[in-house]
């Protein structure tokens with residue numbers, strides 16, 4: 306699995322399948338259920354640490370579910386994600402809106418490029434964030450103060466009973482880095498097949514400038530210098546400052562366990578500095594949590610998901 310994750314960590318899966326169509330995915334899910342084979346859904350692998358022992362059962366990669374379609378969505382109305390997206394991008398009031406439908410496996414950057422090519426505003430802050438649309442919706446990913454739930458109109462899901470159905474956005478159920486599809490929530494076990502956005506027109510040059518600025522900012526912050534999964538811990542607003550500042554205060558920048566390292570340039574980005582194991586990463590995470598708790602009395606919660614055989 307190291308080849309399928311941004312951290313470049315993880316032992317073998319028993320099998321890895323990338324269904325080419327929703328129909329194939331549905332058949333796979335049905336067969337696996339009948340046979341009692343566990344399935345793990347993987348998008349871009351940009352928010353996970355896979356165990357060194359790998360993953361039992363089948364890993365289902367969504368990368369081939371990558372269609373994007375645009376259609377007229379009618380005139381703008383007051384309120385709602387569409388008009389907010391338009392306003393955020395300087396779209397004219399009352400201008401025609403476009404509905405984008407995209408498969409779960411589309412990369413966020415490709416989706417942003419598609420929107421740019423059509424002059425549609427609202428997604429540009431997500432440009433250059435690694436990962437797929439499905440994984441980003443599952444995580445309710447957040448970039449530069451905009452989260453997926455601010456922009457999504459709805460999803461299509463394959464739910465745990467095996468039914469394919471629309472899943473409209475109930476904004477109350479989406480909070481910071483939390484979606485209704487996560488463990489313990491009402492749609493746990495559902496697979497996102499498709500997501501929809503209603504976007505307003507925006508100036509292409511301004512969109513492009515924002516996208517390039519977002520990418521440049523990530524490069525400047527060292528996001529792509531070594532393999533990682535972005536921020537290791539969630540930012541808890543209740544703590545009054547970013548988790549990176551807390552870890553920095555603890556003097557953890559550059560701290561290593563094996564080849565797992567707290568990056569010397571950003572204390573909330575943990576990196577694979579060579580041949581780090583999942584065990585190394587977990588040990589470093591535990592160490593950082595313990596330090597935060599015992600020295601500052603604060604509890605910090607990982608954002609990155611640890612998956613695979615324990």
Ligand SMILES: Cc1cc2nc3c(=O)[nH]c(=O)nc-3n(C[C@H](O)[C@H](O)[C@H](O)COP(=O)(O)OP(=O)(O)OC[C@H]3O[C@@H](n4cnc5c(N)ncnc54)[C@H](O)[C@@H]3O)c2cc1C
Nearest residue numbers: 348349350351352409436437439440441446447497534535
């Ligand atoms: C350099 C770097 C920078 C990053 N910056 C940010 C940032 O600014 N903001 C931010 O929020 N995140 C950031 N991340 C983390 C990551 O990019 C996001 O969490 C992204 O949304 C993960 O998408 P993915 O497809 O890679 O998910 P994966 O890692 O593949 O999966 C994550 C979870 O989603 C589930 N999942 C994936 N696809 C589906 C689906 N179709 N249906 C149901 N469940 C699914 C998986 O089972 C898993 O539980 C960064 C990561 C890196 C490496």
